[in-house]
Amino acid sequence: LHLAAAEGQKDIALLLMEHAMAKNRVNLSVQNDNGATPMYVAAQNGHHGMVEIFAHKMDTITTRQRSGWAPLHIAAANGHLKVVEKLIKANAYINFQTRQGATALYLASQNGHIKVVESLLNAAAEVDMTTKDGWSPLIAACQRGRITVAKILIQHGGDVNHQNRAGEAALYHAAL
Structure with a gap:
């Protein structure tokens, strides 16, 4: 099977x-x-x-x-x-987390899958749910240079000031 x-x-x-x-x-x-x-x-x-x-x-x-x-x-x-x-x-x-705390929205955001991100957000995915290390979908998108995804997450209320456990916000990763 x-x-x-x-x-x-x-x-x-x-x-x-x-x-x-x-x-x-x-x-x-x-x-x-x-x-x-x-x-x-x-x-x-x-x-x-x-x-x-x-x-x-x-x-x-x-x-x-x-x-x-x-x-x-x-x-x-x-x-x-x-x-x-x-x-x-x-x-x-929708908000089911892996053992590391990643959600489907986090994974789609990290990998730049725009349509999947939109679909999950439209299905009420929590935009700021974080991994065990405090990484939000927005931080992951910025770290990978996923500009369009970052814009979508911000439009859906993604917290631009949220910091992961290392004290890094999305702006820090966007600037790298």
Whole structure:
């Protein structure tokens, strides 16, 4: 099922799921060696059709892999807008944090995925939720030179004066 999810093979995934259901053994939360579920693998690879198939089972949306990333995190980090939108529609928790405290908005901001950032903000993502080190999405965007993302975050109320644990604000990183 993980391979079908990775390759976006909906027909094969449906066949495997149908066969497993016939034997009362379907488990969409099964994790591979990296702790990833089929939903996570589909989200990672941008297969929105596969995500839609798996989305009917809520625990596949929130099951974390070993690093604490959920499907929404990996989809946002990789800029897979359609996957992010499918997960939002399936009621994925928008402000879910990784073990390091990163949210989907933080990851999308850091990587400069403008449309994903807008989609998450429109779905009520918390603009100033910080990582364990105090990094906000705005600081991450500025550190990576993501000017358009920084403007969007500021327009949505991002705190330009917030400082991370090292005492650095967004302006510090924007100036580097």
